[in-house]
Amino acid sequence: GENVEQHPSTLSVQEGDSAVIKCTYSDSASNYFPWYKQELGKRPQLIIDIRSNVGEKKDQRIAVTLNKTAKHFSLHITETQPEDSAVYFCAASMTGANNLFFGTGTRLTVIP
């Protein structure tokens, strides 16, 4: 099955700086890559996703890039704010199969 690796496991940045989280996947058939944000004790929430027919997608301060050849994708958060502090999970799946394989998570701390 699919194996998703995520780095780093923890990340601290100063407020206003950028944060980058990277993931790699193993199955070249995967074509859907969502990112989830999970605040302490709460449910994971989808923040952005990308499909394999595009290389980059942006939504305000959040962007995701995908390199299908290298089988890696990244989450970029610019102008970080304290409310961005959370655990972020990347995931991968094959459209049609629907089962998402998650990375192990990155705990992001934004220092005011």
Next chain:
Amino acid sequence: DSGVTQTPKHLITATGQRVTLRCSPRSGDLSVYWYQQSLDQGLQFLIQYYNGEERAKGNILERFSAQQFPDLHSELNLSSLELGDSALYFCASDDRAYGYTFGSGTRLTVV
């Protein structure tokens, strides 16, 4: 409110006992996925049901079982509970346009 409903929110039980967790997917979604999240851990996929039938199985223990009913709600049964089964259990349903939506989870504590 995500539209995915999980009950109960909290559950405390003793080792060796059996519990049932319930999930109702978002209206119109046919799939239900169950995930286990232990303290400070990632999301471990347990099992997926689609329109009443098991579709995929992950790292689900033999002591755990699940089913999806005709009204599409799903139940996850955990038996012979051990201390290590203490975790947050999430279910999710999916929509091809919006991806997974998770419920608020059931926090299980085994004492």
